[in-house]
Amino acid sequence: MSSDNVRVGIFVATMTGLAEMCGEEVEDALTSAGFHCERLLMDGLGTDAFDEFGLIVIVTSTYGHGEIPDNGQALFAAVEAGVDLSGKTYAIFALGDRTYADTFCAAGDRWDAVLTSCGATRIVDIERQDASSGTLAEDVAGEWAAGWVGQIARGG
């Protein structure tokens, strides 16, 4: 995968804004590595939003009992209903809180399952950011993206 020919779409689902800050840091890291990125809140998007991107980055928190944030529910449902994403790659930065032991970062896991079932290929382990860990989510997000993007930009 090369930064010359892969466009990156960063898709953000959030309730209170932390995932949006994380998405900005991911965008900075990927842009610094030479990728052309577009960052979008999931509100109002359909599956055609994925069309122009070779690499899809999902940045999502989890609410309720393992639910997708409100602004991501329609897009998630549309993908779940079926779309061909073969040939696309993806990465997931999931925000959650380990005090929700049974549903920790479940929205990220749900995206992982649905993107795989639609034919896309995950290029890096899901990152699960724990709000109770004392780390700054946006810093972790930037470091996470910087950690894998150099490798893929070199074709690794």
Ligand SMILES: Cc1cc2nc3c(=O)[nH]c(=O)nc-3n(C[C@H](O)[C@H](O)[C@H](O)COP(=O)(O)O)c2cc1C
């Ligand atoms: C009402 C409520 C429900 C939550 N439910 C979950 C959950 O089921 N699993 C989880 O891992 N985190 C859960 N969280 C934690 C959030 O995902 C976490 O605080 C996240 O950092 C919020 O990011 P955001 O500001 O982008 O929405 C919940 C938080 C709230 C306030």
